[in-house]
Amino acid sequence: MRSHYLSLLAFSLISLATFFSPSARAEAASGFSLGPIPQWVTPVTYTAGIQPQGGRGGIDYLLVEAQRRAGDATQPRQTFRRFRERILNQAGLDEESELYLYHNQEYQQLTLHQVDVIRDDQVINKLDSLVINSFRAEDRAGSLIYDGAIRTHLIIDDLRIGDELEYSYTTSGSNPVYQQLYSVGLKVSWGVPVNQVYYRVLWQGRNH
Structure with missing residues (x-):
């Protein structure tokens, strides 16, 4: 089971999962939808390099x-994320x-753009066959503090050892407490080999 963004969080669940069909997906959690990649995102081509074997898990x-x-005041804060991973064995599957x-x-709004399986150089779109459910995920429920966090759970069918999985999504919006304050931290050291990393920050019309 995967937990993103790039860290594992401990959550206690205070509501049951809601399972739903593709036609009702957007109703599973407030602020969840399927949609295209935002226009401001720069297209990045994945370049296959030396493939590390035996990654963790x-x-x-x-x-x-x-x-x-x-x-800024006229457009929401957004973060686009994309991952591509290859399954090596049953544990990875x-x-x-x-x-x-x-x-x-x-x-915040969460928009899921893409869930693709790459098998024998063929791209298989998995958006239509996903099983999606959502939980209210309150990490401080024991202290009676409820912060509106939602955990969206995606179950992908017909994955096989040797497949590559690529998925992307965007979160939009920011905590109004911080108003126009903005900071960003970029992870550059990993506990496992990563073949390709791409970061981009667009700040007041400037690329960094």
């Missing part, structure tokens, strides 16, 4: 991409079959 990490737009995405429904 049976996965090769091929691509980690994060593009951020700081936003078990892990990749379930993905977790997070957003805070009080002030």
